[in-house]
Amino acid sequence: MAGSFAQLAKNAEKKKPLITVSKEAVKKPPLEIYMLGQETLRTPANRIVKVDDSIRNLAKDMLITMYSAKGIGLAAPQVGIQKRILVIDLNFEDPTAPPNVFINPEIISSSASLDTYEEGCLSIPGVYLDVVRPSSIKLSYRDEMGRPKKMNAEGLMARCIQHEVDHLNGVLFIDKVTDESELKKQLLENNFNHSDVIKVTS
Ligand code: ZN
Secondary structure: HHHHHHHHHHHHHHOOOOOOOOOOOOOOOOOOOOOOOHHHHHHEEEEOOOOOOHHOOOOOHHHHHHHHOOEEEEEEHHHOOEEEEEEOOOEEEEEEEOOEEEEEEEEEOOOOOOEEEEEOOOOOOOOEEEEEEEEEEEEEEEOOOOEEEEEEEHHHHHHHHHHHHHHHHOOHHHEOOOHHHHHHHHHOOOOOHHOOOOOOOO
């Protein structure tokens, strides 16, 4: 009996819904991406209490919206939803590679070593500037089934997670740019207001 129960459990595991969406751009994405200057980008997001179908559907819609905008990461506040969820796909050109969905992500440690890398943001199109961040991080989060997970990330994944987790706290990459004159220039060129930058000191 134990054996067949184990088999049943195994089958149930296989049938669990995974978040799979086409990576093709769609003409009418399900969600609107908010731009710099809109309040949602500065409003800290709330923890997700229960990971259910509504959250999985949100993740799907966020992914479709992200692929359509040719992005590699998107946080819920960018689509006007104050929930702590973000999606990332560094392999957007590979239709079979599964994307990452992070629910209630928390950076539990960061490396002392730092990297400088040029960032951009779907909410601030046209602006690309260097940001200094820890080169690797340790993250705790829940996956799309609500299971607690931990991961170590480095390189572009670490960079992307830190950028997106900042969004959940109302922080934008432009707040962390050190080249003030280039920041002003690029914001102006792209019709954004420099007064929407909130300098962070860390
Ligand atoms: Zn962003």
